[in-house]
Amino acid sequence: MPQSWSFFRTAVKNFRSTGAIASSSKALVKKLIEPLPADRPLRIVELGPGDGCVTRAILDRVNAESHVTAFEINTTFIDVLHQIEDERLSVLPVGAEQLREYFEENSVDYVVSSLPLSMIPKEVKLEILRQAQWVLKPGGQFFQYQYALQDYSLLKDYFGRVSVSFTMANLPPAFIYSCIG
Numbered sequence: 001m002p003q004s005w006s007f008f009r010t011a012v013k014n015f016r017s018t019g020a021i022a023s024s025s026k027a028l029v030k031k032l033i034e035p036l037p038a039d040r041p042l043r044i045v046e047l048g049p050g051d052g053c054v055t056r057a058i059l060d061r062v063n064a065e066s067h068v069t070a071f072e073i074n075t076t077f078i079d080v081l082h083q084i085e086d087e088r089l090s091v092l093p094v095g096a097e098q099l100r101e102y103f104e105e106n107s108v109d110y111v112v113s114s115l116p117l118s119m120i121p122k123e124v125k126l127e128i129l130r131q132a133q134w135v136l137k138p139g140g141q142f143f144q145y146q147y148a149l150q151d152y153s154l155l156k157d158y159f160g161r162v163s164v165s166f167t168m169a170n171l172p173p174a175f176i177y178s179c180i181g
């Protein structure tokens with residue numbers, strides 16, 4: 001089955017937690033992760049990897065000594081993620097709101113999130129952002145995309161500096177937040 005069709009089926013069945021019907025385009029993924037440096041080992045957390053389109057791109061880009069820990073709650077997607085054969089990847093079948101149970105304060109270089117922020121209950125969303133900010137090293141960065149700018153001001157409450165870019169090359173077009181802790 002083509003990967004896009006399988007994403008569509010899983011996403012429609014779980015629309016409230018997925019918040020999309022198609023996985024991110026190559027152009028969006030490229031823009032989301034292009035600030036990741038490839039010349040040093042990084043500790044990266046990925047939130048909401050889904051079918052792994054962002055995960056694979058991160059693994060392709062980063063240094064051989066880097067490590068990616070992916071938090072995903074959908075069991076169908078977790079099975080897909082387990083098919084990625086890369087020792088640098090750990091898949092946790094755990095919600096992003098439990099981040100702090102797996103990482104210490106100031107221990108992560110980058111958090112890359114595809115979470116459907118606008119669909120997540122406010123108190124859970126606040127907890128996730130608080131924990132993401134807490135695990136990041138000083139100067140660490142949080143990347144997130146969103147189809148409208150609903151959570152821009154919320155992100156500004158949690159991160160010192162938030163910049164936004166945009167791509168039309170996704171269905172729907174998307175904003176990309178880049179936040180420094």
Ligand SMILES: C[S@@+](CC[C@H](N)C(=O)[O-])C[C@H]1O[C@@H](n2cnc3c(N)ncnc32)[C@H](O)[C@@H]1O
Pocket residue numbers: 017018019020022023024047048049050051052053054071072073074077094095096097114115116
């Ligand atoms: C829009 S999809 C993103 C999939 C893929 N990364 C992409 O960009 O196409 C959002 C993903 O977030 C996951 N998700 C939703 N709430 C979550 C939570 N609290 N913790 C971890 N993953 C969550 C969903 O199961 C889904 O796989």
